Amino acid sequence: MFLTLRAEFEDALADALTEAGYPATDLGIEQPPVDRDAVLASNVAFRLASQVGEPPAAVAEEIAAAFPLADCSYVGRVETAGPYLNAHPSERYFAETLLAAGDPDYGRRPDRETSVVVEHTSANPTGPVHVGRARNPIIGDAVARVLAYAGYEVDRHYYVNDAGRQMAVFTWAYETFDEAELPEPERDKPDYELVRYYRRGTTFLEEGPEEAVEAAEAEIQSLMQGLEEGEQAAYDRVAAVADSVLEGMRQTLGRLPAEFDEFVRETRFMRDGSTDELAAQLEDTEYAVYQNDAWQLDFDEWGIDKNLVFLRSDGTSLYTTRDIAHHEWKFETYDRAVTVLGEDHKLQADQLRATLDLLGRDVDRLENVVYSYVTLPEGGMSTREGTGVDLDDLLDEAVSRAREEVETRLDDRTRGELTDADVERIARQVGIGAVRFDIVAKQPTKAITFEWERALDFEAQSAPYVQYAHARACGIIEQAESEPAPEAADPAALTSEATRELLSTLARFPAVVETAAETLRPHKVATYARECADAFNRFYRERRVLEADGEVYAARLALVLAARRTLANALDAVGVAAPESM
RNA sequence: GGGCGUGUGGCCUAGCGGACAGGGCGAGAGGUUCCUAACCUCUCGAUCGCGGGUUCGAAUCCCGCCACGCCCGCCA
Numbered sequence: 001m002f003l004t005l006r007a008e009f010e011d012a013l014a015d016a017l018t019e020a021g022y023p024a025t026d027l028g029i030e031q032p033p034v035d036r037d038a039v040l041a042s043n044v045a046f047r048l049a050s051q052v053g054e055p056p057a058a059v060a061e062e063i064a065a066a067f068p069l070a071d072c073s074y075v076g077r078v079e080t081a082g083p084y085l086n087a088h089p090s091e092r093y094f095a096e097t098l099l100a101a102g103d104p105d106y107g108r109r110p111d112r113e114t115s116v117v118v119e120h121t122s123a124n125p126t127g128p129v130h131v132g133r134a135r136n137p138i139i140g141d142a143v144a145r146v147l148a149y150a151g152y153e154v155d156r157h158y159y160v161n162d163a164g165r166q167m168a169v170f171t172w173a174y175e176t177f178d179e180a181e182l183p184e185p186e187r188d189k190p191d192y193e194l195v196r197y198y199r200r201g202t203t204f205l206e207e208g209p210e211e212a213v214e215a216a217e218a219e220i221q222s223l224m225q226g227l228e229e230g231e232q233a234a235y236d237r238v239a240a241v242a243d244s245v246l247e248g249m250r251q252t253l254g255r256l257p258a259e260f261d262e263f264v265r266e267t268r269f270m271r272d273g274s275t276d277e278l279a280a281q282l283e284d285t286e287y288a289v290y291q292n293d294a295w296q297l298d299f300d301e302w303g304i305d306k307n308l309v310f311l312r313s314d315g316t317s318l319y320t321t322r323d324i325a326h327h328e329w330k331f332e333t334y335d336r337a338v339t340v341l342g343e344d345h346k347l348q349a350d351q352l353r354a355t356l357d358l359l360g361r362d363v364d365r366l367e368n369v370v371y372s373y374v375t376l377p378e379g380g381m382s383t384r385e386g387t388g389v390d391l392d393d394l395l396d397e398a399v400s401r402a403r404e405e406v407e408t409r410l411d412d413r414t415r416g417e418l419t420d421a422d423v424e425r426i427a428r429q430v431g432i433g434a435v436r437f438d439i440v441a442k443q444p445t446k447a448i449t450f451e452w453e454r455a456l457d458f459e460a461q462s463a464p465y466v467q468y469a470h471a472r473a474c475g476i477i478e479q480a481e482s483e484p485a486p487e488a489a490d491p492a493a494l495t496s497e498a499t500r501e502l503l504s505t506l507a508r509f510p511a512v513v514e515t516a517a518e519t520l521r522p523h524k525v526a527t528y529a530r531e532c533a534d535a536f537n538r539f540y541r542e543r544r545v546l547e548a549d550g551e552v553y554a555a556r557l558a559l560v561l562a563a564r565r566t567l568a569n570a571l572d573a574v575g576v577a578a579p580e581s582m
Numbered sequence: 583g584g585g586c587g588u589g590u591g592g593c594c595u596a597g598c599g600g601a602c603a604g605g606g607c608g609a610g611a612g613g614u615u616c617c618u619a620a621c622c623u624c625u626c627g628a629u630c631g632c633g634g635g636u637u638c639g640a641a642u643c644c645c646g647c648c649a650c651g652c653c654c655g656c657c658a
Contacts, residue, residue: 033601043600043639050638084601124658164658294656305584305654312656319658343652346586372587372651405620414618430620442595445587447651454594454607458620461595461606468620476617527596530605541613541622560617582620 001097002039002507003514005074009040009087012068012075019066022048022059037497038079038086039093039504045083056083089504094491097507098555101562102486107509107569109151109517116152117330118144119264120340121253122159124166125245127195128187129252130388131450132381133342135371137258138439140340142522142574143369147338149573150517155261155334159326162242163266164319168223170194170245171238172216173201187392191248194241195383202384228316230271238267252392256436257575269325275317278325282310287358302354306347320348324355331361338520340369343445369520371444377451389450395432401456402431402464406582415475415581422581429577430464431456437463440574441526461530463576466567469533469540473564474580476545480557489558493551498542499559502535506566513573522574529570536563 006029014024028043045063049056060080067078067085076090100106120140123133141156148154161167174197182196205213226234246263253259269275279295282288287297293313299306310321330337341349349368357363373380381388406423418426438455442448458464477484494500509528516524545556568578 028600030600034604036601041601046600046638056638081601161658166658292656296656303585309656314656316656318656343587345653345658347653348658350586370587375651409618409620412618443588446595447588457594457607459607460620462620464620465606468618472618472621479617523596527605530596534605537621540617544617546617582618 001074001093001100002509002511005087005089005093005507006040006511008072008074009042012072013042013044013063013085015068015071016063016066017044019068020062022063032084032086036081036086037088037500037504039089039507040087042085042087043083045085049083059083060085089507091492093507094494094500094503097503098489098491098558098562099486101506101509101566102484102558104565105569106562106565107513107573108149109510109513111153112151114152114335115155115333116147116336116338117155117157117334118147118338118340119157119159119330120144121258122157122161122341123249124161124164125191125242125249126166126170126198127245127383128189128191129249129391130381130383131391131394132374132388134391134394135374135439135444135448136340136342137253137256138436138575139369139371139444139522141256141258142440142525143338143340143520145573145575146513146516146520146522146525149513149569152336152517156259158260158263159323160242160246160263160265161319162238163224163227163270163322165220165224167238167242168220168227169201169205170198171223171241172220173197173204174241175237176216177201177204186390189248189251189392190244191252194245194248195386199384199386225316227267227270235267235271252395255392255395255432264326266319266322266326269322269329270317274325274328275322278328279311279317279321281359282355285358297351297355297358299351299354302350302357304347304350304354306351308351308355320352323348324352327352327356327366328359328361331356331365335365337366338369339366340371343370343372346370367520369444372447374439374448374450377449394435394455397452398431398435398456399427400431402434402458403427405430405458405464415479418581426579426582429579430458430467430582433463433467433571433576434458437466437526437574437576440576441523441530443521443523463571464582466529466533466571467576467579467582469536470564470567470571470578471580471582472540473536473560473567476560477557477564478580479546482557484557484561485554486558486561489555490551491555493555494559496539496543498535498539499556502539502559502563505532505535506562509566509570512570516573525570525573529567529574532563532567532570536567539563 010027013027017024030041030043032038032041045056045060049059060083063085064078064080074090074093075087077088079086118140121137144154144156177197177200182200185192185196223234283295289296289298294309295311296307296309308320353363353366406426435455512525512528516522545560548556571578
């Protein structure tokens, strides 16, 4: 509803400006501060005043007088406040918001008939997912969800780097070392079991006797060569390791939840010949240079002073070469491609983009979401070195703390009994939701230092805060004597500031989804969910629903339903569960 | 050295050209005969890293500097 109102205000304001004899460019539309009950405002008067040489407030008055209010159905009133022009909503705006927000699909935008692939996580399958990497699946999944809400057809991909040296080392280590000489696995899961070989192998290569290391290196080299030449046996050996580890990682990521439509293997683009084809194509471009026996691309024209080697002197391809072939495939298959990647991959991403550009692809279809890693107070996390906090441990701890919370509240409950299974489910929704929300609510480019207490705060501004507001709304509806009936409710019965403010907040949800999707910033939805919970909690404290009568009761109950839907969908759009009771 | 990113009360964070910079944590004071107090209300606390500039107007844009992070491999 807000989107419609904004469009209406823009048109009417443009008309008013023309009518008053001003140019209708740059309408200066903004959101007024929270303490104003206007929904939209314009600051055009500032600019026009300096052009015309009149005081801004006088110009604002002039525009207000010319404002075609009669043509508007959602803008009910326009007022000046000094130099500002404030638009107040009509009763119809509130009525339609109440109706729209009661829909289970509230916030979902119409189908755009545009497919987009969101690639995220794509961590090398070397071991358990640790918290340092956890931002990627959480942001990635939220980006995918927000895009889906905004009307895109979304596929989620995990790109598996199964062709690199790391995986060759891992495979060699797995085939070489005996389980008997390894420590006990930290968990009974394939990723935890296998990472022991990987750690053992890398340690051996660093510290082992020179001759043995050389022999190992030869074996690793031959494995990589096998992959490059398309030997089935080589693929099978690597896949045996990669698939097992990946399965363990998939289980952990599924807890967030972060699920994938497809695990796209790097080796796929070697086996189908597309990497070789691409390399040949690149050699023929005017940006290709042959230096030091290796084929490279020169990106001066793109302002990148670092050449990209796309064929080694031995003629083999590199990770980035394969990734370019991978992206050519994405471009053929999807309308848009979004990649969520760590800040350390930025240069590579810029080179990838430049390469696609020089190949004549429309690189506007490719967008990146870049995030910084989560670090520990003492430094970064590493799978190879085994430093860091495993995501499984963080989630377990979050769930267990949430369970304690639920259990201490059990005695104070006034509504319904909870079974043990309910308690467990709620603990999981709340605990994992808290971790997830904490990450998704922050701008990805900001660095995060991991601290248990901060990651597991269940109070204000957290997921549980929003979830709690949702559960309250559910509680009211559950105990109401009649079903909420938005179509029969009259918002005129909603008179208090708190009710009006809540309704105004709910009205903005579709616009928030739109902006978040456009800018690929799911944290905007998280911020909004918090604002919704704030508005609902204030309403909850000030106005009783179940004790009201007649029109007021019906209107408030409809408002509660609207808030419930909005809160549930805002949480869903960032991938946080919305329990009906907690 | 070059490139990219970040710098907002003690701590975390929103805002990224417009109305006195919003929240939360923390500290303090209140609030439940009433729909779940994981809540609400009030108080305390900010040279928006520093210095210039553009503008009627700058946390927001430009330039310089400082601090921190990341990258600058025929690794991934």
